[in-house]
Amino acid sequence: MKFWFLVGLLCLAGQLDAAAPATWRLDVLHGLEGGKEQFRKSGLWQEPLLWQGPVDLQDKLNRGDYRFEITKSATGELLYAQSYSSLFADWSLSSDTSHNERYFEESLRFPAPEVPARLQIFRRQLDKPGQPFQAVWQLDLPSQAQPAPMPPATDSIRLLQAANTEEQAYGLVFLAEGFQAGEVEAFFQAASELSQALFQYAPFDRLRPRMQVHAVMTPSTDSGIGFRNGGQPLDTRFAVNPNALGMPRYALSMEVHAIRNAAMAVPYHSIVILTNSSDYHGSGIFQTYAIAPAFHPRREFLLLHELGHSLAGLADEYFHDTPGYAGSDGTIEPYQPNITSKAGLAPLKWQHLATEGIPIPTPWNQQAFMQNRQMSTLTAEPHQGVVGAFLGANYSAEHYYRPALACIMLLDMGDNHFCPVCQQAIVEQIESQLSAAP
Numbered sequence: 464m465k466f467w468f469l470v471g472l473l474c475l476a477g478q479l480d481a482a483a484p485a486t487w488r489l490d491v492l493h494g495l496e497g498g499k500e501q502f503r504k505s506g507l508w509q510e511p512l513l514w515q516g517p518v519d520l521q522d523k524l525n526r527g528d529y530r531f532e533i534t535k536s537a538t539g540e541l542l543y544a545q546s547y548s549s550l551f552a553d554w555s556l557s558s559d560t561s562h563n564e565r566y567f568e569e570s571l572r573f574p575a576p577e578v579p580a581r582l583q584i585f586r587r588q589l590d591k592p593g594q595p596f597q598a599v600w601q602l603d604l605p606s607q608a609q610p611a612p613m614p615p616a617t618d619s620i621r622l623l624q625a626a627n628t629e630e631q632a633y634g635l636v637f638l639a640e641g642f643q644a645g646e647v648e649a650f651f652q653a654a655s656e657l658s659q660a661l662f663q664y665a666p667f668d669r670l671r672p673r674m675q676v677h678a679v680m681t682p683s684t685d686s687g688i689g690f691r692n693g694g695q696p697l698d699t700r701f702a703v704n705p706n707a708l709g710m711p712r713y714a715l716s717m718e719v720h721a722i723r724n725a726a727m728a729v730p731y732h733s734i735v736i737l738t739n740s741s742d743y744h745g746s747g748i749f750q751t752y753a754i755a756p757a758f759h760p761r762r763e764f765l766l767l768h769e770l771g772h773s774l775a776g777l778a779d780e781y782f783h784d785t786p787g788y789a790g791s792d793g794t795i796e797p798y799q800p801n802i803t804s805k806a807g808l809a810p811l812k813w814q815h816l817a818t819e820g821i822p823i824p825t826p827w828n829q830q831a832f833m834q835n836r837q838m839s840t841l842t843a844e845p846h847q848g849v850v851g852a853f854l855g856a857n858y859s860a861e862h863y864y865r866p867a868l869a870c871i872m873l874l875d876m877g878d879n880h881f882c883p884v885c886q887q888a889i890v891e892q893i894e895s896q897l898s899a900a901p
């Protein structure tokens with residue numbers, strides 16, 4: 464089915480809900496210039512589909528390094544707020560900051576305001592207690608947005624999973640990276656299989672009736688991702704680099720605006736880019752995108768782990784591998800829901816889920832695990848299966864604690880299990896995107 468025909472149908476469906484406002488998207492460039500953080504407006508677009516979700520969302524979960532707010536110009540009244548993370552934040556925390564001046568694309572989506580409004584961006588002060596947000600940029604929004612640029616007519620869409628609810632559904636969209644036009648069925652099949660796999664695991668199994676999944680075939684000139692033998696990059700739709708920011712297997716696309724232009728063809732909250740690759744790589748940036756390989760044997764693990772980051776803002780619970788981020792000394796309690804520092808042990812932010820009577824911190828044999836890094840070492844532990852506070856998380860063996868011995872945010876255990884704290888964080892995030900908290 465041709466792209467715009469289907470988009471037309473979707474628009475028609477959207478128009479039935481006369482109360483829903485248009486979807487606006489502010490594309491910005493976010494970077495460093497002369498040693499100072501800078502933002503530049505790249506475009507303000509009206510997307511083809513009406514806004515999906517609460518129009519008055521005022522994100523209270525705040526799972527990102529950044530937050531944007533829409534306020535009434537006249538009174539300052541808060542209309543909408545959403546936290547997020549970005550490529551820039553990722554780059555700033557990585558050890559690859561050799562280029563002092565660099566800009567990254569990011570996109571902020573929100574319901575079109577009915578009155579003159581202002582958009583403000585806030586950055587977390589990660590080194591201050593409470594990691595509070597501080598205003599770093601603002602823009603008075605014009606009264607109208609430009610129609611978003613049309614995606615290529617060769618894009619096509621398939622519905623992989625329909626929601627089973629009369630209410631608003633949470634939308635997930637798979638985009639194709641490195642698939643040529645002739646590989647369309649390979650992409651749709653891989654996306655369909657991964658979509659089915661996702662709903663086998665908690666908490667997505669119980670969220671299934673409230674989720675819908677689309678795949679958008681976004682063809683590339685070349686097949687595969689990465690580089691030719693001579694070092695030249697392949698010509699692919701989103702130019703995914705499988706070893707980005709100087710980190711092996713850390714796959715990133717810098718083409719965030721093009722990614723948003725492809726995703727906007729369907730109702731969505733969360734984006735997954737499937738690479739035409741059987742290599743091991745991935746990434747997940749909160750409220751931006753997840754990347755996973757379509758054909759690696761551990762693709763289900765990679766998809767779920769990266770969705771933990773991109774959909775729910777979870778931290779890595781592993782400490783036995785350091786991916787290249789500058790270490791933190793644990794003196795400041797981190798904001799992520801699934802890790803804590805020594806200062807956060809009493810009470811735990813996940814106290815309500817902690818197993819009754821469990822000692823905090825919870826003893827375990829970290830040394831034995833470090834010797835073989837095997838799941839079997841964890842299952843032999845006396846506190847396997849309980850929720851407590853286990854030393855070793857967030858790239859540090861000594862400064863941060865995680866809620867359970869084993870979790871997919873720690874390592875690939877073969878069962879794709881999120882610990883109870885991560886499961887609850889995913890449910891909370893999805894629910895917050897569907898109805899604003901009272």
Ligand SMILES: [Zn+2]
Pocket residue numbers: 780801866867870871872881882883884885
């Ligand atoms: Zn976890």
